[in-house]
Amino acid sequence: MRHQKGASYIAILLAVIGFAFMAKIAIAVWGPYVDDRLINNQIEEQLKNGPKNLSPAKFVSEMDKRFNMNMIDMKFVDIAQVTDVDGIQVKKDYEIRKPFLLNIDIVLKFEKSFDQSSVQAK
Numbered sequence: 001m002r003h004q005k006g007a008s009y010i011a012i013l014l015a016v017i018g019f020a021f022m023a024k025i026a027i028a029v030w031g032p033y034v035d036d037r038l039i040n041n042q043i044e045e046q047l048k049n050g051p052k053n054l055s056p057a058k059f060v061s062e063m064d065k066r067f068n069m070n071m072i073d074m075k076f077v078d079i080a081q082v083t084d085v086d087g088i089q090v091k092k093d094y095e096i097r098k099p100f101l102l103n104i105d106i107v108l109k110f111e112k113s114f115d116q117s118s119v120q121a122k
Contacts, residue, residue, distance in 0.1 A: 028106055032096045035072055036110045039079070042066045043090055047119040056082040059090075079110075087116035 007015075046062055054062075063076040079094035095109040 024100070025106075028098050028100055029108065032098065032108050032110075035074075038070055038072065039067075039074075039092070040112060042070065043080075043092065043114050044119050047088060047090070047114055047116045048122075050088075050116075052087065052116070054088060056084050056088065059088055089116065090114040 042063065046059065046066065050059070050062065059082050060076050063080075067074060067076060074094075080090050080092040083089045083091075091113050093111045095107055098106045098108070100106045
């Protein structure tokens with residue numbers, strides 16, 4: 001027991017490498033998740049505050065304006081489909097590929113459905 005002095009250099013090096021790896025994952029994933037939350041909030045806000053008789057084409061143009069104001073570099077038609085059955089219904093379904101390490105990519109898939117009547121009821 002008297003020869004044990006604490007962590008070895010190898011253990012400290014492995015801990016630093018592990019921490020750096022976890023930080024790299026967090027940095028790679030953080031941006032798309034923040035953007036997705038912002039997209040969800042913008043869709044819900046437009047459904048809640050928009051008129052009931054809004055056409056799907058007008059909804060898409062309004063969402064593109066919101067994306068432009070919030071500096072989201074996607075087109076709404078590329079990530080969601082809008083239908084008008086008993087009010088506006090939005091089905092968001094898209095994925096983002098982020099380069100991670102050498103030839104390894106991280107794939108993030110986002111799916112959610114919105115219904116104007118249920119959003120306005122909240």
